[in-house]
Amino acid sequence: MKDYRAFFGCEKDVFPANIAMKDILMTDALRGVIDRFEYTLRLGGMALVTGEIGSGKSTALRYAAGQLHPSEYLVITVTACTGSIMELYRQIVTEMKINRSSISRSVMMNIIKKEIVELAESHKLKPVLIIDEASLLRLDVFEELHTLCQFEQDSKLYLPLILAGQSTLADRLLYRTSASLASRIIARTHLEGLTRDGMKDYILHHVHLAGVTANPFDDAAVTAIHQASGGLLRKANHLARGALMAASKDGSCLVSAEHVRISSTELF
Ligand SMILES: Nc1ncnc2c1ncn2[C@@H]1O[C@H](COP(=O)(O)OP(=O)(O)OP(=O)(O)O)[C@@H](O)[C@H]1O
Ligand SMILES: [Mg+2]
Structure with a gap:
């Protein structure tokens, strides 16, 4: 195909998929995500970002996370898959660069939680967990996921959680088995076209x-x-x-x- 860039005098590709942080357009939807992101981090709760395919969810999360100073926050971003909760734990462990691992689900959860507590209490870093494509998660993962964010009988809110995914994510949280997780969600936004x-x-x-x-x-x-x-x-x-x-x-x-x-x- 003819190169449109030379014809129109473009200095680079127009409408790139890998848009640079500084080039992201501030839209009302993006502002909505940032507001809820900040609110959720402040309270240590959970938030939901839904939207149709290609509506800008991942870009909005990248932008909101990019506003957090690395000396204050540790942003743990994982892209969900259809595997078990062990799969998710392994992704988190890898993302956090933890060298320990186990074949036991409860041990894996404790490894992650121990690291979160250590970060929050010793290093004074605030961890934030972002799970993109969360609509792919299995119902049994939703059933258990809230326990990862429970510290000292739910009295310490060390791990704010942002779940993002297609509109079906909200439907999956309506299942009875997802109720514990859903009850901890304090903010949600849906990205429209x-x-x-x-x-x-x-x-x-x-x-x-x-x-x-x-x-x-x-x-x-x-x-x-x-x-x-x-x-x-x-x-x-x-x-x-x-x-x-x-x-x-x-x-x-x-x-x-x-x-x-x-x-x-x-x-x-
Ligand atoms: N605020 C924005 N400013 C400029 N470009 C944007 C913005 N938001 C999204 N885009 C562009 O739109 C494309 C699609 O956005 P993104 O990948 O974030 O959508 P998504 O909702 O995560 O899609 P999916 O449902 O497939 O995961 C991106 O490649 C990016 O180039
Ligand atoms: Mg995306």
């Missing part, structure tokens, strides 16, 4: 980040991206980048709704 105006700002933000001063997307193209993506950011990224390619192939400096349509034929 951007509005039409929000999408316009989002597209402009990325265009400017790439060093392009004149916005090549006409109004109809923005509307088409908004409609075809449902306001969801990853889909919007792919549509907008593909539309830039289609326009450059046409030799057109303006990106139209037709270019967005052409781009959409390559996507799911």
Whole structure:
């Protein structure tokens, strides 16, 4: 495919998946996640971040965690899988760089909890556990997970927990077996798709980040991206980048709704 970057005078790829922290756009949704993140850390509770695929959950968590100073916080981020709670414990142990391990579930839990207490009491570091893709966790993991965050009969809140995942995560917490975990959740937010105006700002933000001063997307193209993506950011990224390619192939400096349509034929 023709390189759209040279055609539009982009200094780098537009709409990249690996957006740098400093380039993340402050949206209302992101502000909502940060507020709840801070509140949960302050109280030592649990929070839930849900949203459709590609709505910006992981980016929001990365941004919120990135605001925490490493001299004060230890952020433990794991991406959930469909395995047992032992699998999750192993992921946490690896992420915390703990050299001990065991084949016993209770021993593994105690290894992690001991380290958390040590961090909180001796090193004066505040641990935070973030589990992304938590909608993948099995129900038996939800049943047990709260015990990892219980210290001294629940009187010490050493390990705030942020769970993020697709909308089904909230449904899974409604199961009776998840009730203990759900009862400890003190804040939740659901990331919706951007509005039409929000999408316009989002597209402009990325265009400017790439060093392009004149916005090549006409109004109809923005509307088409908004409609075809449902306001969801990853889909919007792919549509907008593909539309830039289609326009450059046409030799057109303006990106139209037709270019967005052409781009959409390559996507799911
Ligand atoms: N605030 C933002 N500013 C700029 N770009 C963003 C922002 N939020 C998300 N993005 C972009 O949208 C893409 C999708 O976001 P992200 O991966 O965070 O979504 P997600 O909800 O975690 O998706 P999934 O459900 O697949 O895990 C990212 O690659 C990133 O480029
Ligand atoms: Mg994600």
